[in-house]
Amino acid sequence: MDEETDGILRNTPAPRDIDAIDRKILGVLVDDATVSYAELGDRVGLSPPAAHERVKRLRRSGAIRGTMAIIDPKAVKKPLLAFVHIDTRGWGKTPELMAVSQYPEVEEIHTVAGDTCMLLKVRTEDTRALEGLLARLYETPGVTSTRSYVVLSTYLERPVQPGVTETWPTPNHMSKPLY
Amino acid sequence: MDEETDGILRNTPAPRDIDAIDRKILGVLVDDATVSYAELGDRVGLSPPAAHERVKRLRRSGAIRGTMAIIDPKAVKKPLLAFVHIDTRGWGKTPELMAVSQYPEVEEIHTVAGDTCMLLKVRTEDTRALEGLLARLYETPGVTSTRSYVVLSTYLERPVQPGVTETWPTPNHMSKPLY
DNA sequence: ATTGCCACGGAATTTAATACGGCCATTATG
DNA sequence: CATAATGGCCGTATTAAATTCCGTGGCAAT
Numbered sequence: 039m040d041e042e043t044d045g046i047l048r049n050t051p052a053p054r055d056i057d058a059i060d061r062k063i064l065g066v067l068v069d070d071a072t073v074s075y076a077e078l079g080d081r082v083g084l085s086p087p088a089a090h091e092r093v094k095r096l097r098r099s100g101a102i103r104g105t106m107a108i109i110d111p112k113a114v115k116k117p118l119l120a121f122v123h124i125d126t127r128g129w130g131k132t133p134e135l136m137a138v139s140q141y142p143e144v145e146e147i148h149t150v151a152g153d154t155c156m157l158l159k160v161r162t163e164d165t166r167a168l169e170g171l172l173a174r175l176y177e178t179p180g181v182t183s184t185r186s187y188v189v190l191s192t193y194l195e196r197p198v199q200p201g202v203t204e205t206w207p208t209p210n211h212m213s214k215p216l217y
Numbered sequence: 218m219d220e221e222t223d224g225i226l227r228n229t230p231a232p233r234d235i236d237a238i239d240r241k242i243l244g245v246l247v248d249d250a251t252v253s254y255a256e257l258g259d260r261v262g263l264s265p266p267a268a269h270e271r272v273k274r275l276r277r278s279g280a281i282r283g284t285m286a287i288i289d290p291k292a293v294k295k296p297l298l299a300f301v302h303i304d305t306r307g308w309g310k311t312p313e314l315m316a317v318s319q320y321p322e323v324e325e326i327h328t329v330a331g332d333t334c335m336l337l338k339v340r341t342e343d344t345r346a347l348e349g350l351l352a353r354l355y356e357t358p359g360v361t362s363t364r365s366y367v368v369l370s371t372y373l374e375r376p377v378q379p380g381v382t383e384t385w386p387t388p389n390h391m392s393k394p395l396y
Numbered sequence: 397a398t399t400g401c402c403a404c405g406g407a408a409t410t411t412a413a414t415a416c417g418g419c420c421a422t423t424a425t426g
Numbered sequence: 427c428a429t430a431a432t433g434g435c436c437g438t439a440t441t442a443a444a445t446t447c448c449g450t451g452g453c454a455a456t
Contacts, residue, residue: 054266056292064293067286071250074412083434090414092434103221105284113235113280114243119327121336122302143313151369157300190330253443265404269445271403 056101059084064090064101071105115163116143119189122158124175125182134180143171235352238263242271250284287335287368294342295322298368301337303354303360313359 056064062082066073073081079089096102111117138144138158146159158175159167161170168186235243239393241261252260258268275281290296317323317337325338337354341347347365355363 061293063289064286068288069283069285071286072285075414076412086412086435087414087416088435098294101289102335103287103289106248107243107250107284108282109243109247110280113278114240121327146371148368148371149364150298151367151368155366157368159367176239187332187334187336188330189327189336192325200317210395254445265443265446266406267404331450 056096060092060101063089067093067102067105070076111161116161118162118164118168120158120160120162121170121187121188121189122172122175123185124156124158125154125184126156126180127154127182130192134178138175138178141171141174143167147203218292233254239271239275242268242275246281246284246316295340297341297343298345298371299339299341299347300366300368300385301339301354302333302364302366303337303353304333304363305335305359306333317354317357320350320353322346331375 045117047127059082064076066081075086075090075093078084079086082089084092091143093102093154102183112117139147143160143161144158145161146157148157160168160171162171165188168188172184172186175181222390230379238261240386242257245257245260253266254269256274257272258265261268263271273279290298314326318326320339322339322341323337324340327336329336339347339350341350344367347367351363354360
């Protein structure tokens with residue numbers, strides 16, 4: 039990512055660190071990424087082009103990874119949320135992990151520090167489908183035990199959105215219980 | 218939500234159920250909500266206005282709850298992800314829950330069917346901050362024990378996005394490990 | 397068979413995104 | 427200490443996309 043100027047190779051400037059205005063911008067875009075640059079600038083105290091410039095920089099630097107629509111699970115008929123705790127003693131990681139991550143029911147996969155377990159967040163149509171998924175997981179090489187927690191009700195779910203504001207205003211689409 | 222026509226009150230039409238094209242649209246928008254209606258229509262086989270009409274309907278019906286930017290946790294200096302499993306025997310629910318949901322570190326709160334525990338997903342700057350949060354949680358009335366799993370590495374994290382396609386193409390912004 | 401109802405497509409209009417040039421403040425440099 | 431350079435901002439102009447309007451055709455109910 040170098041660019042040539044005057045026959046001399048110069049590095050691209052180091053990404054500046056996030057300031058207060060950037061945090062405000064992130065807070066707005068987490069809540070609603072469809073706002074126009076005019077309104078965004080209005081809310082954070084900038085002109086539309088300046089706000090646009092900031093957002094472009096945040097995208098380039100990777101602070102904004104992308105923009106996604108938030109789907110109501112009920113609308114697509116997968117209302118059963120569960121956390122699955124699987125013991126993976128001696129798991130060879132990548133290959134089996136890849137298989138599991140292809141299951142459409144699996145939304146998250148985490149490994150745990152100082153432990154041999156993994157934590158999955160899964161969503162299925164009903165308990166029968168959940169049982170089927172658990173059976174498939176149990177048959178996966180490397181998995182020695184599974185334990186699942188079926189979520190009864192969810193009061194808060196604001197994914198992948200750490201501390202962009204000091205006191206967190208819950209995003210509009212997260213403000214009511216999901217189930 | 219009724220509207221008057223010819224002096225007669227009519228209910229708004231019942232929301233049609235999601236068809237194959239709607240699922241395709243949802244799949245695209247989950248992956249990247251910044252696509253133009255021209256490209257969206259191109260991908261699902263519709264004209265731009267038709268695609269626009271579909272998306273408007275999906276928003277009205279609530280299937281699309283909103284659109285959010287995905288932020289890199291490292292960029293905002295909260296790289297430590299953990300799951301906290303708290304025993305809440307005799308919890309009175311709403312009031313204490315409200316307090317906990319105000320903590321900016323807490324991203325999700327779930328109650329578990331057939332159990333007296335709750336599952337939290339939290340994100341902090343470092344282990345010291347996590348310990349502080351756990352202490353605060355332990356002091357909360359109704360909490361009798363806490364257990365936390367610090368996430369070492371995350372291989373997949375596609376939040377709140379159940380089964381909009383058959384074989385799930387991992388969204389672009391989720392395709393590489395988060396930590 | 398006929399009528400009414402949606403959903404789609406094409407064209408036109410409105411609105412927003414993006415590019416450009418000049419200004420000011422802050423910072424490096426002689 | 428003065429001066430040049432840099433970077434970020436604003437106002438304006440241009441380009442592109444969103445949105446509206448209206449005619450058409452398929453489908454279903456009557």
